[in-house]
Amino acid sequence: MSGGDIDFIFSLWAASLAPHSDTPPFANHIDMYDAIDSTPLGDVPWQSFSSQYNGTLPEGDVPPEWMTSEYDVWFRDPRLLIHNIISNPDFKDEFDYAPDFMSGDWCWKQADLIAQDPDTIGSMFIPIILGSDKTTVSVATGHNQYWPVYMSIESGCRLPTGCDLNRSTIV
Secondary structure, three states, rough: HHHHHHHHHHHHHHHHHHHOOOOOOOOOHHHHHHHOOOOOOOOOOOOEEEEEOOOOOOOOOOHHHHHEEEEEEOOOHHHHHHHHHOOOHHHOOOOOOOOHHHHOOHHHHHHHHHHOOHHHOOOOOOEEEEOOEEEEOOOOOOOEEEEEEEEOOOOOOOOOOOOOOHHEEOO
16 A cells, blocks of 8 residues: 555544544554554564575476576574564463463473473473465566465463464564
């Protein structure tokens, strides 16, 4: 959405709030962008590298395109992403410290190991859950396919509606 369209929406919002002697949270798109940019949570920069298949190519035939193509991989540091999730003050009282991921014994064994180590007193075992699904972006990109990797934590969410979506991020 363009800055002008955002400004128009804010002007409509302001007009609807004026009879109540109230104002929208942002004066215009620049004010909103400044608020977003100053948010301390989620500031993990994107990084990239290129990769390509380096195995043996089939003899005689033209190799499949994927074997000769170079791919750009974009990612953010998973450790910093997890740090941002668990340091979010919105979740301060929402963690369940009893391991219950898939109700398996493995989590309890990991928690027991943490509890036995004097160097990890006060630590919490947090399994990391990864998932991916192909998506196609066709507007102005020529029908490109992407495979974003989503990451979340299992922390035994105590929210009545289940885990909050803010506990998930794109790696």
